[in-house]
Amino acid sequence: MSTASIEIRDTAFDHPDSEALRAAQRVEIDARYGGDTEPGTKPSASDVPVFVVAYDDAGRPVGCGGLRQLDDASAEIKRMFVTPDARGTGVSVAVLHALEERARSRGWSTLRLETGTAQPDAVRFYEREGYTLIPNFGAYAGAAESLCYERRI
Structure with a gap:
């Protein structure tokens, strides 16, 4: 699968493919992590x-991601995921770039996200894409397994 064969669609959070x-x-x-460790709402x-x-290219859903507004200028990336068989094919980059484009179109200039210490693959990906480690924000403050990142877009 190449990035040319990836189609990104705006999809409802509660659409069956999203779910x-x-x-x-x-x-x-x-x-x-041995269970649900996500703090906050x-x-x-x-x-x-x-x-x-x-x-x-077969029409199979292979990745997703969303944005939750934090304030007038920023949003948080939520539920970024790529199926294991589609990793390394450009899906994660396509999803992230689509989210950044949609954030810009809404006037948001900063994206933040939380990942975790047991996700070194995600850490490498976000750092490679220009996201910078920041102090844990919001509900993640004080969460030992949380790592927070930010990028101005």
């Missing part, structure tokens, strides 16, 4: 106005 990808992410996160259709799903 299936988020469920797969939950299984992986629970396995890495879980994202929902009511507070994630932007959600995208990546589809491969």
Whole structure:
């Protein structure tokens, strides 16, 4: 699969494809951390106005991500995920760039995110894409397994 064969679609947070990808992410996160360790309010259709799903050339959903507004100028990336079989194919970059584009179109100039200490692959990805480690913000402040990043877009 090449990035040319990836289609990014704006999709509702509660669309069946979105739900299936988020469920797969939950299984992986629970396995890495031994359960749900996410502090704060879980994202929902009511507070994630932007959600995208990546589809491969067979029309299969292979990645997703969303944005939850933090303030007038910033949003948080939520539920960024790529299926294991699609990793390393450009899906994560396509989803992230789509989220950045949608953030800019809404006037948001800063994106933040939280990942965790048991996700070195995610840490490498975000750092490679220009995100900088920042002090843990919001509900993540004081969360030992949380790592927070930010990028001005």
